[in-house]
Amino acid sequence: MASRLRTGTALLGATAALAFTALPAHADVTITPDRGGQESGHTVTLLPVGNIKDPNELEQGTAVIKLRIEDDEKRSNVFTYCVELPTPLEDADSLKEATWGTHPNPKSKFPVNAGKVLWVLQNSYPGKxxxxxxxxxxxxxxxxxxxxxxxxxxWHFSDEAKLDPNKNSDDVMKLYERLIKDGAENEIKDQPKPTLEIDPASKSGKSGEKIGPFTITTTASEVKLTADLPDGVTVTKANGDPIAVEKKDKKAQELAVKDTGNKVTEFFVNVPEKQPTGSATFNLSAEAEIAIGRLFVQRNKDPRNPEAQSLVVAQPQKAKVEKEAKVDWKLEVKPSEPTKPSETPSSTPSSPAPTSSSATPTPAPGGGGDDDLAETGASILWPLVGGLVLVGAGVGALFVVRRKKATA
Known part of the structure; x- marks a missing residue:
């Protein structure tokens, strides 16, 4: 059983995967329109507003817009309101989760008034x-x-729109004015937590380093982090302590980050000092809540339809979501230092190294030897000639002595 280690207020547990598997593709939460069963409100009439050029567009239908989470077997629905006038929502539009500051329309007031919008959502239908x-x-x-x-x-907060008091019912006007007043006075400063987010998505380092931090922000109560890690590379807390993992396979590890709901959790990748250059990919998966107030914007801009409606979540909904993060490291090899010569003087003088001669060596007598063989000593020719001379001199002296004796 994996042990649990406390990091701040979050509990970190860990369990192992039975075998390593291919990591799933990166996947954000994406939604598409689902018109069936959508709840409609009354049509409202707006006063002239800068981003509406056609007077006919001053009359706008209202609805709690129903969308379907893509790639969800349960066909879960997300209920939203519009935050972009006068752009219509097309059935082919596909939208992805985004932060408040990434609204695609630079003229929109939503980024600066998103906290007021959030208050309205948290205090009206269908959030309540x-x-x-x-x-x-x-x-x-x-x-x-x-x-x-x-x-x-x-729309008042996102597009500076105002209702025409002469063309809307008294009840609609009364509730509209109350929501505007209360929303402006009770603005919520912090945007809701993303369904699942990891920052940064990739990071580089060196062997011997603790690479990170990787910060997980999510509404999920548990996040599964799967990684194919080389032997020796571990996932650690900020203080360097490894996050306990029950290893049933040499490489595959599955970490369960427990009780992370509305919290932020950090982890590091601890690479040993002599670890060879390498990399690893982490896959984070969770079933998390798409929170009220989260923004959804167009995922892929179609040149034929460059604009798509931006929507804000009006009622929380569970969704399965995945994210990827990557880490790589390099092993830096230090150049070896050259060996220093000894400074202690030698007591024995060194003989000069023999020098090679460029002269052609004299062949051995007889001319029958191998010309390629090198001479390894002095030639024996001259000692032999000297010996013959001495022998001849001795024979000559003996002959002279005997001749004198014969004459006497």
């Missing part, structure tokens, strides 16, 4: 029940009036 609406604002409002007033209040 109609019973809550009746208790807080009055029991005269029906669902269609509530949806119309809520959408109009959101």
């Amino acid at each position: 029940s109609m019973d809550f609406i009746h208790e807080k604002y009055g029991d005269q409002f029906d669902k269609k009036e509530t949806i119309a007033a809520t959408q109009a209040a959101i």
